Amino acid sequence: MKEKAIVFDFDGPLIGSGQDKAVHILFSAFVACWDTGFRVFLHPENLELDLEKMVKGLINYPGAPRFQQLSAIISCIVRDIPQAIKDPSELKIDENLQKEYQKLKERYNQFYSSLNDAAAKLYWKPLDGIKEIIEELVKDYDLYVASGIIQEILEKDFNHHGFDRKIFSGIFGSNPAGDIDKAKILEKIKNKGYKDVLFIGDSKKDFEYAKATGIKFYRIKTATDYKKLMNEIKNGLPNQNEICEFTEEELETIKSKVISLMKFYVQGKNLSFEEITTFINTGKL
Ligand SMILES: [Mg+2]
Incomplete structure (x- = not known):
């Protein structure tokens, strides 16, 4: 770990x-x-x-x-x-x-x-350059996926887009009853005992989940956003304190x-x- x-x-x-x-x-x-x-x-x-x-x-x-x-x-x-x-x-x-x-x-x-x-x-396609970015990030960080998508569908999509499962420490989705949400997943990851956790999401709800869990948040919607992140991350995990939805x-x-x-x-x-x-x-x- x-x-x-x-x-x-x-x-x-x-x-x-x-x-x-x-x-x-x-x-x-x-x-x-x-x-x-x-x-x-x-x-x-x-x-x-x-x-x-x-x-x-x-x-x-x-x-x-x-x-x-x-x-x-x-x-x-x-x-x-x-x-x-x-x-x-x-x-x-x-x-x-x-x-x-x-x-x-x-x-x-x-x-x-x-x-x-x-x-x-x-x-729908993986964002440009995302797989290279993941390979870069995994050198310094444990990587996870936390999604509102139902687990079974999430895993199917994950494989369909050719992501490498071995790179990730966990891929967690929701359940059909809908009572597992991203907040629960983030909590579980945080409780593993990391010094610092960053959640990369794209919605206001994601932002709220991160804040509720007491971890950092960064919004990514495009490949350009990753360029900014990769720059900022050199000084430690970045954190955004406000975002608007649309x-x-x-x-x-x-x-x-x-x-x-x-x-x-x-x-x-x-x-x-x-x-x-x-x-x-x-x-x-
Ligand atoms: Mg999203």
């Missing part, structure tokens, strides 16, 4: 997926509502309104386990409160709809996973993609997952 450790979030810092996940989350949440009893809360004549509500849930829980994230978005749709729930009864909806929540979760899960699979296959510009891009997809869906345009991801990544249908 080395004295210090660096923990990577997977999506973002290792695999460049741009803003795709945010688009997938919002659109999948919309589809799950539309295809279940939760359609009663939507406004097909004013989809912009639904999107604005959903965005509030998204920006409060990016990087959180998928069902926690979803519940915050649904809470926004139903009662305009951007807060995750543990049980649908908290939404104060009638019993039939409470039962329907399970169906909504399943639809979301299936749609979101399929979108991610299609995008991962066609568009820039205004990023949010506008996300919203413009999602609203188009929502309109297609309401119009009954039947797009495959490959077509959807191509639209998100190239703007072409």
Whole structure:
């Protein structure tokens, strides 16, 4: 065991997926509502309104386990409160709809996973130069992955992108129940007794997880960010004390993609997952 450790979030810092996940989350949440009893809360004549509500849930829980994230978005749709729930009864909806929540979760899960699979296959790639950077860092630090992705999917993705497992001291994801989050994983790593731990993430939630655990944080979204990190790290593990989730510009891009997809869906345009991801990544249908 080395004295210090660096923990990577997977999506973002290792695999460049741009803003795709945010688009997938919002659109999948919309589809799950539309295809279940939760359609009663939507406004097909004013989809912009639904999107604005959903965005509030998204920006409060990016990087959180998928069902926690979803519940915050649904809470926004139903009662305009951007807060995750543990049980649908908290939404104060009638019993039939409470039962329907399970169906909504399943639809979301299936749609979101399929979108991610299609995008991962066609568009998501490891950040430029990341494997060389990992080889450099492992000389001085124990390396880990801590992700909100379900363990089994995380390991599949990790192998698919050709990362070398032997370099890492641990690759930790979430569980299907969604009760293991990055904070728990970071805690576990910190408790191994390192002198110093840095978490490299890309979201505000990641930042909060690091702060809650009492470890350092550095945000990486692009290969250029790594250049800065590699420079700063010569003086010890760096630490950032504030970050904002999305820039205004990023949010506008996300919203413009999602609203188009929502309109297609309401119009009954039947797009495959490959077509959807191509639209998100190239703007072409
Ligand atoms: Mg991430």
